[in-house]
């Protein structure tokens with residue numbers, strides 16, 4: 001193998017740049033030429049790339065976002081365009097591709113693997129919703145960013161005896177909500193994985209008031225409903241006057257924390273090692289503190305579950 005390519009796809013995540021740096025430098029160090037494609041699969045289809053040198057990836061280890069930019073590509077969902085992408089890579093003599101992204105991006109990568117390109121996935125998404133890896137790049141930073149905001153909200157909530165609803169990201173998964181909820185001492189954490197009960201939430205808030213709690217905090221994952229909708233439901237059923245904060249894309253930005261930088265560096269090198277050892281359709285995964293390779297298909301065939309002990313902790317400690 002002489003040439004490999006790299007792209008970032010799906011939602012950006014802090015630490016993607018550190019992963020780009022790690023892939024590029026470990027590949028150049030092993031004598032490979034590295035092609036960086038812009039805007040995920042869109043750039044691959046538009047043939048928008050640059051050859052990356054070791055210096056091109058200097059000064060980015062601590063920067064959020066992705067220097068290669070990212071996108072969601074509707075075209076790449078079609079087999080016609082997947083064929084075109086694989087043909088182009090072959091024409092250029094690019095035999096290996098590292099895809100940094102989430103489960104959707106990995107499904108796309110698997111299509112290229114079927115067409116004879118060696119692919120390796122590096123899990124990068126703030127959602128942490130990829131099975132068989134304990135962590136995805138960006139999750140730890142996103143939790144810290146959200147927690148920082150929630151700590152500020154707690155100050156003002158306690159000063160005014162208020163109920164606050166904080167909406168965090170997570171359309172299909174509640175990993176951010178759960179960790180932020182535990183770390184901020186929230187009264188309730190609402191996640192897409194657990195059916196929502198307005199009655200139970202009302203009972204809980206009511207019991208908290210009776211026990212002398214003057215302010216309460218609800219951490220809501222966006223996949224359950226919008227914070228505005230929950231505010232309306234709580235007003236209509238319990239008479240609560242909640243204040244609402246939607247953290248939104250703030251959670252995706254900012255400098256990666258040390259855990260994400262180190263994870264990204266390890267996973268980037270792991271991906272290059274895998275390609276050079278002739279592997280394909282594998283993913284770099286963090287398991288019990290060690291980065292190793294697992295089948296790429298596990299990322300969509302298996303489902304990562306929330307830690308029930310953490311869920312219980314919210315209940316036990318929010319009395």
Ligand SMILES: Nc1ncnc2c1ncn2[C@@H]1O[C@H](COP(=O)(O)OP(=O)(O)O)[C@@H](O)[C@H]1O
Nearest residue numbers: 010011072073076077101102103104105107108
């Ligand atoms: N089943 C699929 N087949 C081919 N490509 C896919 C598939 N699912 C997603 N992709 C590609 O990956 C891109 C990113 O996927 P998405 O689910 O939005 O983000 P993520 O990778 O973070 O989960 C999509 O815009 C599309 O181009």
Ligand SMILES: O=P(O)(O)OC[C@H]1O[C@](O)(COP(=O)(O)O)[C@@H](O)[C@@H]1O
Nearest residue numbers: 010011102125126127169170171252
């Ligand atoms: O920026 P967009 O396109 O609105 O997407 C928002 C979604 O992206 C995420 O931040 C990350 O999701 P992916 O990693 O699957 O792209 C989700 O938490 C959020 O629901």
Ligand SMILES: [Mg+2]
Nearest residue numbers: 010102103104
């Ligand atoms: Mg996804």
